[in-house]
Amino acid sequence: MISTEKINIHWLRRDLRLNDNNALFQALSENTPVVLLYIFETNNPINANDKANFIYNSLKKLQKEVEAYGSSILIKQGDVFKIWESLVNEFNINKVYFNEEYEPYTINRDTQIKRFLESKGMVVKTYKDHVLFHKDEIVKGDRTPYTVFTPYFKKWMIEVEKFTSIHYPSEKLIKNLANYEANDFPSLKNLGYVEQTLDLPEINLDAKLPSYELNRDFPFLDASTRISVDLRYGTISIRDAFKKAHNLNALKWIAGLAWRDFYHMILFYFPHTENKAFKKKFDFVEWRNNESEFKAWCEGKTGYPIVDAGMRSLNETGFMHNRVRMIVASFLTKHLLIDWRWGEAYFAVKLLDYDMANNVGGWQWACGSGNDAVPYFRVFNPTTQQEKFDPEFKYCKLWIEELNTKRYAQPIVEHTFARNRAIKTYSLAGG
Ligand SMILES: Cc1cc2nc3c(=O)[nH]c(=O)nc-3n(C[C@H](O)[C@H](O)[C@H](O)COP(=O)(O)OP(=O)(O)OC[C@H]3O[C@@H](n4cnc5c(N)ncnc54)[C@H](O)[C@@H]3O)c2cc1C
Missing domain, CATH: 1.25.40.80 (Serine Threonine Protein Phosphatase 5, Tetratricopeptide repeat)
Known part of the structure; x- marks a missing residue:
């Protein structure tokens, strides 16, 4: 039935909810039934298991909600361009709605897909929501x-x-979803992911x-x-x-x-800031990029408790506190003189909240190359940061079970030496 009936599609992406959803509200306000679509993209390089688990669980919740209205979410997985090509053949699509994204890859993807759909006679409508x-x-x-x-x-x-x-009451128009039963909701395993328990506190x-x-x-x-x-x-x-x-x-x-x-x-x-410094001269910093020091940083074995606690919390839970993100990023780029892009890429894989704009912004801020960044000569002292923000080592002890034992690492580098080396190296690049 659905293949001949004229439908509109709302493409869910960074808007996995039915309430106050701008593009969804606009789609549901028309007289044409709306099919909800989600695509697990294999084109997108950051497609890690924990993120897929979060998305999957969120979609499952939505599925339950829309089932009550006789509808379903259409779940696809694969090359996003090929999927749109097949959808165009599978359905009689009139309009496609989605909320905008702002990363270079997603802008490029959306531009291409919009062009393709328009070439097939469809109308594409995009909105601000994120x-x-x-x-x-x-x-x-x-x-x-x-x-x-x-x-x-x-x-x-x-x-x-x-x-x-401002509120877009999409929740009031759910009855306008297409009466549509998709084939079985896929399992995570069928999508190629492993079920994982995520550490998600209640939001209050x-x-x-x-x-x-x-x-x-x-x-x-x-x-x-x-x-x-x-x-x-x-x-x-x-x-x-x-x-x-x-x-x-x-x-x-x-x-x-x-x-x-x-x-x-x-x-x-400034899309080049995805992997180039906002302030160009920082592209000329002579990074040391010592691989064993990078490994110690990743594993939380630098001998600086606040840095190590932060990295271990990231590795174990996919989350790190904002103050600690600033400290570990400064430590990597200044104390160890390791390229901010290495740290940014590590965070991108590990953080459940990974968001390119915020991550690149945070890293460039911490290393001094970004907008309104910390000046290059201000080098956070990880010991005084810990004394100020975790004076009784409560946070550090939470993550480092061997703290205060002989098993705990010795500092990987001495602070004053590292500070002077960082200032000298950065100033040689023009600061
Ligand atoms: C090196 C580094 C990397 C970061 N990478 C990310 C990332 O990939 N994704 C991400 O969402 N945030 C990132 N941040 C920003 C910030 O650390 C997190 O948003 C915050 O820790 C998330 O915890 P929260 O939701 O409890 O924050 P809260 O303090 O409760 O803040 C609420 C929300 O405001 C926004 N926000 C607050 N501060 C910032 C900030 N400085 N920059 C951007 N948004 C902010 C976030 O959306 C955050 O969830 C990064 C910061 C640094 C220094």
Whole structure:
């Protein structure tokens, strides 16, 4: 039946939810039945098992919700371009809806697919949903992008008030999904992944936000909201999250959302920053790139407890606290003089919340090559950082069982020596 009936498709990507979903709302507002589609892309290099597990579990929840309306999610896996070619033959598609993405690979993919679908006579409609403000909304008077956060943030804070009343009530239109039973919902195994238990704490903004500003920098307090994975995959609406924070007057937390928008805007306008320094002279730093030191960093065996605790928490859970991300990134790029791209790539594989814009932004910030970055001559001292943010070693002890025993590694490099070496090396590249 579905193959002859005219349908519209909503392509789920970073918006794995039925409520307050911009493109889905627009799709469901038309008179044509909507089929939900998800593609496990084999083209995308970051397609790790834990991320696939998160996506799969989220889709399964959605499947249950839409089944109540006699509908199903169409799940496909493979080469995204070939899949669209076959969908065009399989269905009588009128329009295709999806929410925008901003990474170089996804922009290129979406441009090609849009062109292909339009060449087949279909209409493609795209919307903003993943961020509060996208590419050209918060720009300078002459319409060029901001490259410094503070003036961007000033303007962002004025404009962001409008999101207190923006909501796309897709949840009210679910009955407009196509009456459609897909073939069996595939198993994770059939999709080529191994079932995995993920360490996912409950998201409770009401509980976390009132003390966020005071406690956010202390990793042992676990005071951040842990919402990053949900924002990455769109299982929570960024607008809903903002509204809640606005009601609680959580300004420091809202500023984090502004950094997120800022980094997405930067990646859009400066796509080369995916793997080149924002400040070009940093491409000339003579990295040491010592492989055994990189291995020690990855495994959390540098002999600096706060660095090691952070890396072990990443390896074990797919999450690392923001303050600790800054410390380990600084340590890798300054103390060990290892190329920030090595660390960025390691995070990309390990972080469940991996998001290219935020990750590249965070790494370039920490190594000094990015927008508004830490100056190259400011080298975090991992010992004083630990004394300040984990004074009783509560966080470190949580992750390093052999801390305070002879089995714990000796410092891989002496701080003052490493600091001076970093400053000299960076200044030779023009700083
Ligand atoms: C080297 C490095 C790499 C990073 N890589 C990523 C990444 O791949 N994915 C990712 O989502 N974040 C990344 N961040 C930013 C930040 O560390 C995480 O967003 C945060 O730790 C997630 O925990 P949370 O949800 O509890 O954060 P909260 O402190 O509760 O903040 C709420 C949300 O605001 C946003 N946010 C807050 N601070 C930042 C920031 N500085 N930059 C961008 N967004 C921010 C995030 O979406 C975050 O989930 C990175 C930071 C650094 C220094």
